[in-house]
Amino acid sequence: MKHEIFEKNVILLAIGILLTISIGGLVQIVPLYTMEQTIEKVDGIRPYSPLELAGRNIYIREGCYNCHSQMVRPFRDEAERYGHYSLAAESMYDHPFQWGSKRTGPDLARVGGKYSNDWHVAHLIDPRSVVPESIMPPYAFLAKRELSFDDAADHMKTLRIVGVPYSDEQIATAKEDLRIQGMGEAGGDVEAFLARYPKAKIGSFDGDAKKTTEMDALVAYLQMLGTLVDFTNVDPETLYR
Amino acid sequence: MSTAQTSSPEPEENVKSVSPTMAAEVSGDQPMYAGRPEIYPRSVSGSFRTLKWTSLWVLLGIYHVLPWLRWDRGEGFPNQAILLDIGAGRGYIFGIEIWPQEVYYLTGILIIAAVGLFFATSLFGRVWCGFACPQTVWTDLYFWVEKVIEGDRNQRLKLDRGKMTLMKAVKKVTKHVVWLLIAFLMSFAWVWYFNDAPTVTREILTGQAGGWVLTFIGMLTFMTYLLAGWAREQVCFYMCPWPRFQGAMFDEDSLLVTYEEWRGEPRAKPAKGGTNFEGRGHCVDCSACVQVCPTGIDIRDGSQMECIGCALCVDACNAVMDRFNLPRGLITYDSNNNQLARSKNSETKLRLIRPRTIGYMAIMLLVLLVMVVSLATRTRMEINVLHDRSPLYVNLSDGSIRNGYTFKILNMENVKKDYVLSVEGVEGATMTVIGIEKNGAKEVALPVEPDQVVPFQVYVRAERSALAGSSNDMTFILKDTHTGVVVTHESVFRGPEH
Amino acid sequence: MANVEKDALTGTETTGHSWDGIQELNTPLPKWWLYTFYACIIWAVGYWVVYPAWPSLSDYTKGVIGYSSRAEHAKEMEAVKASRSEWLGKFEEANVSDIVKDSQLLNYAMAGGRALFNENCAPCHGAGGQGAPGFPVLADDDWLWGGTLESIEQSVRFGIRSGHEEERVNEMPKYGVDGLITKEEMAAVADYVIGGLQGDGAGKTVFAEQCAACHGEDGHGLPEMGGPNLSDGIWLFGAGKDAVLAQLNSPKHGVMPAWQGRLDDVSIKQVSIYVHSLGGGQ
Known part of the structure; x- marks a missing residue:
């Protein structure tokens, strides 16, 4: 009964536990950072535009992740309801990621482009006005609150520290990009913006072009979720893990 | 330490028999793991054995025959009376059809089953464990096969202790083959409930059955063989949670298999030709009760978790009592209160209607009523x-x-x-x-x-x-x-x- | 281990711990538990061999059966597709107007068409055919080139100004840029159109001379020529006088690719049926 040594010595027991768990943890976690195939090589993934980033911050601020996951698993039922399964690459610029595992509401990983802006706005203002059986709380105040994101560039710089490849140009034009995406032509050079953030949706998301609200930001974020990768150009076998 | 033990009687010094599972070497440094002592139950006959046989054949019959009952539902629908069609997402129970969104009826059935178990337990003790549990039913059947092929307890003991001979090998192989066949039939019947029974039988026999069917047949055959042939009482001791907490359903009026200590002790072997039981208990210490026990315990040690309440020891003891012209019921299926009453020579009575049993029955009937009403009024x-x-x-x-x-x-x-x-x-x-x-x-x-x-x-x-x-x-x-x-x-x- | 206490009733050793008179027994565990534990270890070793298991710093062991959850998923989706292929034959034979009469085929076409639409058409026409400025709404009852099943199928198949031989094409003259009518006439006809095609002024005259050939005498449009209805409240390139003037001056023309060749025949039928349903089914 040699393990009596462990059973009767708290310090030794703690060290033993730590050692055992560390091995399990290290073996599972460390290779994910060093293996090349952890993140799939697909085209189209880009960092969030300033407006989308603002929307994402609101998403996190309001705790949307408490009820919505952003992770379509490779199962038939999920594929038929939500679309293609999520890739690691699609959340590579998420800090922190929003995968989640709690689906009180539906998964949102591929909600982008699925519904109209109008629907999203009406739904966020009063979920029951479009889905009578919904239990989601209303977020009507988002439409009234003007977006304050003066520190957009600072956010982007911070994200750059943890590995999001924002270019100096993108950081310099953060404020302008915010305007362009929320207003279109009126805000500035749309083409240059699209070169910086390909596939970004432009326009007044909440239907009120005069000001950019938190609603605009959140809907801009929702409308781009899961839309960056064009799966018609991806050989499915390169994704097999 | 002394305060806690005022009410319960101290165990008598000489009653210190050790139950077989605990029979590992009790030296200064006991092993960390105890082996499983093989149990060789002797066959017995008597009223409880008859009851057990009846219950065994009725239950096995229901289980194997039920899926073959037909029920006409019209063109294009399965005509099997009981069918759980997982693929199509439909459950059929005679005239009732259940859709996936109505699975809550299953919850109702489970509640009724659970409360029914509590109800039966508070009335008759471990009647489920002793007579109706699948583990008991198939183990009992396996015991019977073992007896037919290898003989009764003493022959089996001799066979197992003896050297390997051709005869021994033939007997052993035959036994395991028959066991496997019974297990196979069990798994077969399981599959019948989820597929059209005649079709799936034909498919299995002609080798056309799908992967899932074969997986389940393989799995259930193996598990039945393992649990009823090898694990047996270990299932009740270590795997099943029910024995551990069913004591909570007992009260002083629940019917239990008990040894009447006041009458049996002090036990002793009878003197030669002696029929004089003056100054001693009625227990002749013949150990018949221990030999017939399928879990290998000594009921004279009192109520214990390992007792599955099959009452075979009652049959065994009654036969012995008859031989000595002593009254039956030294080991009896009776309540604690009645035992106490008998020891004081006062009147015994069967109290089936008690607040506890009324409570369980009321819950059962209520759930049943809710189920029936909701089934009758559900919109289709x-x-x-x-x-x-x-x-x-x-x-x-x-x-x-x-x-x-x-x-x-x-x-x-x-x-x-x-x-x-x-x-x-x-x-x-x-x-x-x-x-x-x-x-x-x-x-x-x-x-x-x-x-x-x-x-x-x-x-x-x-x-x-x-x-x-x-x-x-x-x-x-x-x-x-x-x-x-x-x-x-x-x-x-x-x-x-x- | 001397002086080991034993429980009087069971003969089992105690741990020497006792709480409120309850002693803790040191009951040996059944041996088969230990064997089960060993069996699990053996199982794990077998698992390592069969399934992807051990990581190295750059790769991981793939396992002898080469299992991948995503490949498994792809296989399952393929099987679903294959199980649906029995339907495809029926689609190849029937034409769209027969398909919609069979409710099962119709439901199947709607499901397939929705998926195809979301993948191929929604980028311009929006999910559910909600449209966008310059990209026609497909969910309403206003059809530039006709809203019957057959006309929709033709539009999908050959496109609008797509360059295909059988494309649908028309062209509105550049009234302003090319100086076909005067500024005053443009303003008059714009007012006439905005005003619901009513009144008898100069606008009406210009309209009758210049516009009625394609947009119809009453302005209700001529779908066979692709002339939009100007009498309703639905405007492809924006409502209001400025938008109408801009269109008169230098008209914008939408382009839609021909899907024949991009989508197979069955897909074209399905997506046509779906688009037809979006508008309520003319």
Whole structure:
């Protein structure tokens, strides 16, 4: 009964536990950072535009992740309801990621482009006005609150520290990009913006072009979720893990 | 330490028999793991044995025959009386058909089963463990096979201790083959409940059965063989949670297998030819009760977790008592209160109706009532409505507004239905349904084939002036034209901001 | 281990711990538990061999059966597709107007068409055919080139100004840029159109001379020529006088690719049926 040594010595027991768990943890976690195939090589993934980033911050601020996951698993039922399964690459610029595992509401990983802006706005203002059986709380105040994101560039710089490849140009034009995406032509050079953030949706998301609200930001974020990768150009076998 | 033990009698010094599972070497340093002592139960006959046989054959019969009962449900539907068709998502129990969204009936059945178990336990002790549990039933059957092939307890002991001979090998192999066959039949029957029994039998025998069927047959054959042939009482001791907490359902009036210590002790072997039981207990210490016990315990040690309440020791002891012309019932299936009464020579009585049993019965009946009422009144039609999200609403060329809905009708009956759909809540609203109604009508007839979920694309159109705001409450009303049953669903009609 | 206490009733050793008179026994565990534990270890070793298991710093062991959850998923989706292929034959034979009469085929076409639409058409026409400025709304009852099943199928198949031989094409003259009518006439006809095609002024005259050939005498449009309806409240390139003037001056023309060749025949039929349903089914 040699393990009596462990059973009767708290310090030794703690060290033993730590050692055992560390091995399990290290073996599972460390290779994910060093293996090349952890993140799939697909085209189209880009960092969030300033407006989308603002929307994402609101998403996190309001705790949307408490009820919505952003992770379509490779199962038939999920594929038929939500679309293609999520890739690691699609959340590579998420800090922190929003995968989640709690689906009180539906998964949102591929909600982008699925519904109209109008629907999203009406739904966020009063979920029951479009889905009578919904239990989601209303977020009507988002439409009234003007977006304050003066520190957009600072956010982007911070994200750059943890590995999001924002270019100096993108950081310099953060404020302008915010305007362009929320207003279109009126805000500035749309083409240059699209070169910086390909596939970004432009326009007044909440239907009120005069000001950019938190609603605009959140809907801009929702409308781009899961839309960056064009799966018609991806050989499915390169994704097999 | 002394305070806690005032009420319970101290065990007598000399009653210190050790139960077989605990029989590992009790030296200064006992091993960390104890081996399983093989148990060789002696066969016995008597009223409880007869009851056990009856229960065994009735239960096995029900289990194996039930899936072969037929029940006509009409063209295109399975004619098996009890069928859980996982693939199609339908459960059939005679005249009742269960859809996946009605699985809560299963919850009801489980509640009734659980409370029924509590009820039976508070009345008759471990009657489930002793007579009805599948583990008991199949183990008992395996014991019987063992006895037929290898002989009774003493022969089996001799056989196992003896050297390997051809005869021994033949007996052993035969036994395991028969065991496997019984296990195979058990797994076969299991599969019958989930497939059309004749079809799946033919498929299995001709080697056409699918992977799942074979997986289940392999798994269940192996588990039955393992649990009933090898694990046996270990299942009750270490795997099953029920023995650990069923003591909570007992009270002083529950019927239990008990040894009447006041009458049996002090036990002793009878003197030669002696029939004199003066000054000693009635227990002749013949150990018949221990030898017949399928879990290998000594009931004289008192009520214990390992006792499955099969009462075979009662049969064994009664036979011995008869031989000595002593009254039966030294080991008896009776309540603690009656035992106490007998020891004081006062009257015994069977108290089946007690607050506890009334309580369990009431819960059982209540759940049963709820189940029956909900089954009898359930609607066999259901609608699901999803308002289109993109676009939220459409401006039509004449200035009116149109909303789209994905509308699903569940016809859970085995007959074709003609439903009529209408809406309420928006003034003058008309409906068009793709493939059915083109021009717009206040009522649309929707035919649905038997036992189907059919989606319809429904468009509702209303004048702008009929709308109070951007979101208007609207109700879909679906009527079964044959039965007049009406089902409604709340929805919304969206329009522009005014 | 001397002085080991034993429980009087069972003869089992105690741990020497006792709480409120209850002693903790040191009951030996059944041996088969230990064997089960060993069996699990053996199982794990077998698992390592069969399934992907051990990581190295750059790769991981793939396992002898080469299992991948995503490949498994792809296989399952393929099987679903294959199980649906029995339907495809029926689609190949029938034409669209027969398909919609069979409710089962119709439901199947709607499901397939929705998926195809979301993938191929929604980028311009929006999910559910909600449209966008310059990209026609497909969910309403206003059809530039006709809203019957057959006309929609033709539009999908050959496109609008797509360059295909059988494309649908028309062209509105550049009244302003090319100086076909005067500024005053443009303003008059614009007012006439905005005003619901009513009144008898100069606008009406210009309209009758210049516009009625394609947009119809009453302005209700001529779908066979692709002339939009100007009498309703639905405007492809924006409502209001400025938008109408801009269109008169230098008209914008939408382009839609021909899907024949991009989508197979069955897909074209399915997506046509779906688009037809979006507008309520003319």
